[in-house]
Structure formats: C-alpha cells, structure tokens
Amino acid sequence: xxxxxxxxxxxxxxxxxxxxxxxxxxxxxxxxxxxxxxxxxxxxxxxxxxxxxxxxxxxxxxxxxxxxxxxxxxxxxxxxxxxxxxxxxxxxxxxxxxxxxxxxxxxxxxxxxxxxxxxxxxxxxxxxxxxxxxxxxxxxxxxxxxxxxxxxxxxxxxxxxxxxxxxxxxxxxxxxxxxxxxxx
Ligand SMILES: [Fe+2]
Numbered sequence: 001x002x003x004x005x006x007x008x009x010x011x012x013x014x015x016x017x018x019x020x021x022x023x024x025x026x027x028x029x030x031x032x033x034x035x036x037x038x039x040x041x042x043x044x045x046x047x048x049x050x051x052x053x054x055x056x057x058x059x060x061x062x063x064x065x066x067x068x069x070x071x072x073x074x075x076x077x078x079x080x081x082x083x084x085x086x087x088x089x090x091x092x093x094x095x096x097x098x099x100x101x102x103x104x105x106x107x108x109x110x111x112x113x114x115x116x117x118x119x120x121x122x123x124x125x126x127x128x129x130x131x132x133x134x135x136x137x138x139x140x141x142x143x144x145x146x147x148x149x150x151x152x153x154x155x156x157x158x159x160x161x162x163x164x165x166x167x168x169x170x171x172x173x174x175x176x177x178x179x180x181x182x183x184x
Pocket of ligand 1: 082145
C-alpha cells in the first residue's frame with residue numbers, strides 16, 4: 001500500500017512532491033489511524049483510507065453522469081492527500097478495561113493530539129502548499145472534502161465550490177463511500 005501510494009504520487013511529477021513524500025515517511029502518515037473510532041481506527045488506517053478514496057474518486061471521475069475533465073494528477077493528489085492533516089494528529093493512550101477473564105487491564109486507544117490546530121481540509125491545503133503548488137481545483141476540493149459535515153454557516157461557500165469544481169463534490173462522495181462502504 002505504501003509503495004503504491006508513493007509511486008502514484010511520484011507519477012504526478014509535481015515539483016516538490018518528493019518533499020511531501022519525505023514528510024509522510026518521516027512522520028506517521030503510513031502508520032496513523034484514519035479516525036479514533038469511526039472508520040479505519042487501526043494502525044495504517046489513514047494510508048488505507050486515502051488509497052480507497054483515490055480508487056473510488058478515479059472511478060467517479062471516469063464514470064461521472066456529467067462529463068468532466070479532471071487531470072489524472074489532480075485525482076491522485078486530492079484522493080491520496082486530502083487527509084494529510086491527520087499526520088501527527090493521533091496518539092495512543094491507555095484506559096482500564098476488563099478482559100475476558102474479568103480482570104482489569106490497560107488497553108490502548110487512539111486519542112487526538114492536534115499540534116497544528118488549523119482546521120481540517122484547510123489544514124491539509126496549508127500543509128501541502130508548504131511543499132507543492134496546488135491548482136485551484138485541487139485546493140477547493142481538499143478544502144471542502146468534508147462536505148455537509150461542515151458547520152451550516154459554511155454551506156453557502158461549500159455549495160458554490162461544489163458548483164464551480166465538480167471534483168470537490170466527487171471527493172466528498174468518495175470520502176463518504178470509503179468510510180461507509182469499506183469502513184476504511
Ligand atoms: Fe477528511
């Protein structure tokens with residue numbers, strides 16, 4: 001999975017992509033979970049989720065009911081990197097729980113330790129643009145990938161962004177499908 005992700009990112013030939021890959025490898029992108037308990041809450045969950053979103057997004061762009069033109073590299077970048085904000089975001093803590101013998105023991109669980117409190121989609125955009133240039137379509141898509149789980153005060157710009165950039169809507173849908181259909 002790690003190798004496939006790296007190869008796809010390299011295939012975009014985006015200037016600075018090696019720095020993004022270096023960042024992912026030197027931090028916990030490939031071992032982090034995708035959430036604390038909802039989907040992909042296991043080691044490597046973030047990488048698995050990201051790859052699944054990319055696969056679904058590619059399928060969605062190619063089979064979209066409306067004909068849209070999206071460069072392959074944008075599908076790769078938005079699909080694989082929309083959640084890069086979750087790097088260095090989770091940590092393991094321990095709580096007491098009873099095991100099957102009724103004995104108390106310490107059990108690990110994931111908790112959030114947000115060291116870069118800049119939001120979610122907007123944080124991914126910020127982190128990526130430290131290394132690579134993103135097209136506007138990529139920026140808007142990553143920024144709004146959480147769709148209608150944004151606070152409702154954001155629905156107006158969100159709706160405008162989905163109209164302007166169909167990729168943003170498809171990325172949101174792919175994110176939902178990866179979480180609910182595949183639990184990744
Ligand atoms: Fe996300």
